[in-house]
Amino acid sequence: MEERQTTLPETPAPEMPATSRRAGSTGIQAGLKLALGLYVFIGALQVMKAGAGSLAETLTGGGFGSFLTDNAGSTFGLGWLMAMVVLSGTPVVATALSLTASQPPVLTELEGFTMVTGGRMGAAFIVLLVGVMFALRGGAGERVKAVSTAVLALTITAVMYVPGAAIGIALLRWQGFDDAGFTFPGSFGGLLEVAYGWLLELVESWPPALLFLGGIALVVVSLRVLDSIVPKMDEHRFEGRLQWLQSKWPMFFLGLVVVVLTLSVSVALTVLVPLVHKKYVKRENLIPYIVGADIGTLIDKLLVALLLDSEVATRIILAEIIGVAIVGVAIMVFAYQPFKQATWRFQRQMVRSKPRLAMFTAALFIVPISIVIISGVVA
Numbered sequence: 001m002e003e004r005q006t007t008l009p010e011t012p013a014p015e016m017p018a019t020s021r022r023a024g025s026t027g028i029q030a031g032l033k034l035a036l037g038l039y040v041f042i043g044a045l046q047v048m049k050a051g052a053g054s055l056a057e058t059l060t061g062g063g064f065g066s067f068l069t070d071n072a073g074s075t076f077g078l079g080w081l082m083a084m085v086v087l088s089g090t091p092v093v094a095t096a097l098s099l100t101a102s103q104p105p106v107l108t109e110l111e112g113f114t115m116v117t118g119g120r121m122g123a124a125f126i127v128l129l130v131g132v133m134f135a136l137r138g139g140a141g142e143r144v145k146a147v148s149t150a151v152l153a154l155t156i157t158a159v160m161y162v163p164g165a166a167i168g169i170a171l172l173r174w175q176g177f178d179d180a181g182f183t184f185p186g187s188f189g190g191l192l193e194v195a196y197g198w199l200l201e202l203v204e205s206w207p208p209a210l211l212f213l214g215g216i217a218l219v220v221v222s223l224r225v226l227d228s229i230v231p232k233m234d235e236h237r238f239e240g241r242l243q244w245l246q247s248k249w250p251m252f253f254l255g256l257v258v259v260v261l262t263l264s265v266s267v268a269l270t271v272l273v274p275l276v277h278k279k280y281v282k283r284e285n286l287i288p289y290i291v292g293a294d295i296g297t298l299i300d301k302l303l304v305a306l307l308l309d310s311e312v313a314t315r316i317i318l319a320e321i322i323g324v325a326i327v328g329v330a331i332m333v334f335a336y337q338p339f340k341q342a343t344w345r346f347q348r349q350m351v352r353s354k355p356r357l358a359m360f361t362a363a364l365f366i367v368p369i370s371i372v373i374i375s376g377v378v379a
Helices: 018-054 056-060 063-069 072-086 090-101 109-123 125-137 140-173 175-180 186-203 208-229 248-262 265-270 272-277 287-307 311-334 336-351 354-378
Strands: none
Touching: 018 090, 018 186, 018 208, 018 287, 063 072, 072 090, 072 109, 072 354, 090 109, 090 208, 090 287, 090 311, 109 125, 109 140, 109 287, 109 311, 109 354, 125 140, 125 354, 140 175, 140 287, 140 311, 140 336, 140 354, 175 311, 248 265, 248 287, 248 311, 265 287, 287 311, 287 336, 311 336, 336 354
8 A cells, every 4th residue: 555645835934024124224224324423423523633733823823713713702602603503512512622622722721611602502593493494384372382492492501501601610710620631541542543543644734724624514414424313302202201291300301311312402402392382291391301401412522522532621521511510400409480480481572572583583693793793802
């Protein structure tokens, strides 16, 4: 009797789900973008530092360049205007610290400090632009909400950074603060030489102005690359999740953490406009969030100072962090309600009519320009 052989059908190998393949591919792309963005960012700082040293004579020897950099008032206004033009404070911080850390230094420690402060004052300008865009899309009531959120952010930033800068300047003038600066271990400088020595040799014969301005452009490009891999902080992610964040301290720490994670105060503050527009968060509950974000944004700026391998640069950022943190924490602990009421009344007055809002916006340009001109003439 013949035995019949039965063949079992082959079981096909399980295929990886399309979503998993896409997630893996996306993860690899994000990793490559992160590596590229950081490499370009660090390299840009080295190029700016090299170009700044050669620009010393141009920027300090008289003329228009000297007019913009020859005193602390001028550099404050210059940093403010630069941040509004590039819609970010990080390139301004990189510029200020590079000019301070260069050999010979273009800016004094105080001038570098005030330029960093000015950059922080102007960086929040992007929030107003986003607020205007949302205002144009919404009804009459929604226009007020979008723009008033931006006015709140700009006002709170100014209120924190002006007295914070006064504390920071006092620290920089205190002899005991001279040893506060620090750098990466000495071996880090050798690592930078290995990674970027070829680049610095390639561009060493280029005009100093081209090196410096090219470095600024590379910083902007690298920040765009890094921003592209940051998780999108859109309003839909927050829908129904901020109900428990109505008290001041959770909102304060949320603002601080979001800035540190995204490495951008622009992202952290501009997300407030759609959140308010969609009614996920009340405007009056945003005040502690903005305070936390204004402190947190200085933490990633410390990395910029460390990458420049300069104790003066780290001392400038430390003084800024301490000064602004003292003001922010003092507001939250001792004067939260009066501060909340005052800033709320101010923004309501500014958005009450179009002429007042126009004057507020114009002041963002007029004030730094006036400071530059007056400081230059007096000096």
